[in-house]
Amino acid sequence: MTNPLDKIAAIRLSSVLLPLSTPVSDAKVLTGRQRPMTEVAFLFAEITTEGGHEGLGFCYSKRAGGPGQYAHARELAPELLGEDANDIARLWEKLAWAGASVGRGGLAVQAIAAFDIALWDLKARRAGLPLAKLLGAHRDSVRCYNTSGGFLHAPIEQVLENASAALERGIGGVKIKVGQPDTRADLARVRAVRVHLGDDVPLMVDANQQWDRPAAARMGRALEEYGLVWIEEPLDAHDHAGHAALAAALDTPIATGEMLTSVAEHAELIRAGGADILQPDAPRVGGITPFLRLAALAEHHRLQLAPHFAMEIHLHLAAAYGLEPWVEHFEWLEPLFEERLEIRDGRMLVPDRPGLGLTLSDRAAGWTVDSRTFGV
Known part of the structure; x- marks a missing residue:
């Protein structure tokens, strides 16, 4: 029986455009496939129950798609009013249908x-537990690596400075972007970072889907000498057979995802053997509910896990994964929230605050381009 106080009473949706301090370029820009990224679009959902319990969730879109996410969310929100906030899996299916x-x-x-993320946040807050603890944590901290300092718009001197700053902050590893039209420039960039860091610092590279199969094979062999933790997205994201061959x-392990x-796409990737390290993104696959399904499948196949972006969410999910994972450090989202995640000795610490441990900042309100409230 549903407790009347657990019924969803109100939902507030906000469309937020987060400006980036510097236009960001990876290989997709240098190869002419995309334009530099200047902002990230967010859809925030704030859910309140009759009993006054609250939860905060979000998804995001880079370049295009933000207005579409917000428009579809406005269509779906009325479906949740009056529903039991505890029934997260059932509500996911209801919204999907x-x-x-x-x-x-x-x-x-x-x-x-x-x-979905807001409902999980609400449940953990009501329990007085960090989300990781609610899910069943394996650890109180997760290995972390920085990506935001290694983009291709930055000259190599800046990348080296950024790498040093990341390590001084306590971050455990560094990832840089590759996939330029001139592969010799890529190799020179990787060599410079490896020499700068030394052999003991974990180093990853990310090609952002820019190579074909022959180029990926050649680059993969050339990169072996640098002792990389992984090569990320060397091929088109849906080329599962090509990733499996690599x-x-x-x-060097292959990371992608x-x-x-969707869970179905990840299942196909796993079935093909296309990833040594799986990199799912909870906001992209539909939230925490589907993420947990694909994480269970990944753990069954003994795959390593390194969730993509949104460390504010993925720290909790990685802490609940059975095998030792990685979490990706981006400081881009920090202005949206009042709280900051703590990093120490190469690891990101799970906060002791209930739920995700996040509250929206006043700056986020200033970047809100539209909002809509449903219910009371």
Whole structure:
């Protein structure tokens, strides 16, 4: 029986555009496929029950798609009013069926993610537990590596300075972008960072899907000498067979999965053997509920886990994964929240605050371009 106080009474949706201090470029920009990124669009969902319990969730979109996520969320929000906030899995299915005609992946489920994450946050807050503890944590901290300092718009001197600053802050590893039209420039960049860091600091590279199979094989062999933790997205995100061939041929692990937008797509990647290290993104696959399903599948196959972006969410999910994972450090989202995550000795610490441990900042209100409230 549903406790009347657990019924969802109100939902507030906000469309927020977070400006980036510097236009950001990876290989997709240098190869002409995309423009530099100047902002990130967020959809925030704030859910309140009749008993006054609250939860905060969000999804995001880079470059295009933010207005579409917000529009679909506005269609779905009334479906949750009066529902029991405890029934998270059932509510995910209800929202998925409400938007079934636009599919079970991509934008259709990314809008659901904001609600789903808010419901998990609400449940953990009501229990007085950090989300990781509610899910069943394996650890109180997670290895972390920095990505935001290694983009291709930054000259190599700046990348080296950024890497040193990350290590001084307590971050455990460094990832840099590759995938430039001139592969010799990529190799020179990797060599410079490895020499700068020394052999003991974990180093990763990310090609952002820019190589074809022959180029990926050649670069993979050339990169072996640098002792990389992984090579990320060397091929098109949906080329599972190509990723599997690389994973079998190279000593360096292959990491991919961030661009997949459903459990089904991740299941196909795992079935093909296309990843040594899986990189799912909870907001992209539809929230925490589907993320837990694919994480269980990944753990069953003894895959390493390194969730993509959104460390504010993924820290908790990585802490609840059975095998020792990584979490990706981006400081981009920090202005949106009042709280900061603590990093020490190469690891990101799970906060002791209930839920995700996040509250929206006043600055986030200033970047809100539209909002809508449903219910009381």
